[in-house]
Amino acid sequence: MxxxxxxxxxxxxxxxxxxxxxxxxxxxxxxxxxxxxxxxxxxxxxxxxxxxxxxxxxxxxxxxxxxxxxxxxxxxxxxxxxxxxxxxxxxxxxxxxxxxxxxxxxxGRFPRMEVFELPFMTRNxxxxxxxxxxxxxxxxxxxxxxxxxxxxxxHDEGQIHTKDKAIRTIEDFKGVKMRAPSRETAKLLQALGATPVGMPITGVTEAITKGTIDGTMVPWDAATSFRIHEAANIHTETPEGSPALYTIxxxxxxxxxxxxxxxxxxxxxxxxxxxxxxxxxxxxxxxDSAAPARAKAKAAGNQFYTLPAPEVARWVEAAKPVQAGWMIDMHKRGIDGRALFDDAKAMLAKYEAPVAGKASPKAKGTKVSSPVKKAP
The missing domain is CATH 3.40.190.170 (Bacterial extracellular solute-binding protein, family 7)
Known part of the structure; x- marks a missing residue:
């Protein structure tokens, strides 16, 4: 061929x-x-x-x-x-x-699966x-x-990584250009007041360095694998026990x-x-990858900020139209979005219970376990 x-x-x-x-x-x-x-x-x-x-x-x-x-x-x-x-x-x-x-x-190619990319949907x-x-x-x-x-x-919860400007409140998003990894995260960023920019993760570090964007949302291992933490020196996280800002x-x-x-x-x-x-x-x-990857950013001398619970509640409220908008989009496609949303939530609840209480990514030294056993 x-x-x-x-x-x-x-x-x-x-x-x-x-x-x-x-x-x-x-x-x-x-x-x-x-x-x-x-x-x-x-x-x-x-x-x-x-x-x-x-x-x-x-x-x-x-x-x-x-x-x-x-x-x-x-x-x-x-x-x-x-x-x-x-x-x-x-x-x-x-x-x-x-x-x-x-x-x-x-x-738009996998609209049903987008339910797992809605904000504050998952926990681990x-x-x-x-x-x-x-x-x-x-x-x-x-x-x-x-x-x-x-x-x-x-992946595990995506965090906010910015260059020079810290994101501590919804108001801090105003005028900030943030890379959005998916359609639903772009809607989330718009709801929070930022300007979403779409691009593959492979171009993010260069875009931050050049000032094309001010930051991005990615999980910790991706931030270090693509050396984003070397360009974005400030990291905003949700507190332990909070639902994930987003996942992909x-x-x-x-x-x-x-x-x-x-x-x-x-x-x-x-x-x-x-x-x-x-x-x-x-x-x-x-x-398991989050803690050791986060430690690399900490060793580089980067700054960290954990959102207080009342501020997280503001973000959750601001994100509700994103979930509603996804259901409306599903309805336009002839798909029962509410039924899919409820089914996804039920499945998440079923599987989250057995893994509740595991170590937070902010905890020290979580060992990464291989998802594939090595060949003999």
Missing amino acids: KIKSLISAATVAFASLMPSAFAQTAAPANAPKAEITLYFQHYWPQTALTVRELVTPWCEKVSAESQGRMKCVTLPAMSGGGTPAQLVDRVKEGVDDLVLTVLGYTP AEAASKAAWEFMNKNAMQEFTGMKVLGMWV ALMFAMNEKKYNALSPELRAVIDRNSGAELSARMGKMWD
Whole structure:
């Protein structure tokens, strides 16, 4: 296939410049030649936690469990071409076999799943990821035609990161240009008085440095993985026990035709390494990642501000029209938004109860647990 040949050529060229990025796919000298090569593209830098704890071990497990019949060629930092916003179409069309992406990078394509991106909806990523996987399978599979969804999760609470100006009240948002990671967060920023700016996370640090934007909303691990904390020196957080300001749904997907073309034995390998358990583990990884990532910003001498509960209540009140607006938008699409909202809340409540009382991201030294067990 011409497209795959071009990708393969690009991969070889990129690997010559960054050999460490492809070390994970190297096979032993006596290993059998793989029957199936899976081109796996994502936007994360090779050093990111998601790569270390998902991409690398997942590829190793799939190779080991298939006895070398399948292997990954990973394409970090969009090195296979395109932009993060194109990942959904690339995997649907078979340009990439596997992708990790943010649903919000393609606004309006996954309206039902946006319920998990509404402000003050969730409390922790592990529970919300369990709920997101169940919700997708029950209510939103029609949004994922052409794809085999291997995992669906949300990250931990997004915080506010700004350069030079602290956000302590709603009034502080006036005149502030903030990067919005999704359509619903853009509406939240508007409701709070800021000017939302849409862009993939890969461009945020440069945009803050140049003054194109004043700040962004991202979770802690993303802030350090993309070195945002080096450009944004002030961080505003909600207090412990508060619902999350916002979160984002992330997807691990495979081209459906590629999956269906596999033998039953190889499909079983993919299935064993995907689904509800993987989604929950990814959510837990995000929860566990917050404290050590936050510590990096603290070590850099950055400033921190925790919103008092009365101010959080003001933000929650200001955000209510965002939730109502989502339901109205669903109604216009012929979808019962209220029923979906209530179903999502019920699922969240079911899964949040068993994980209540876990350590706050503001606590010290939370150990990050791998969402994928290493291959033997």
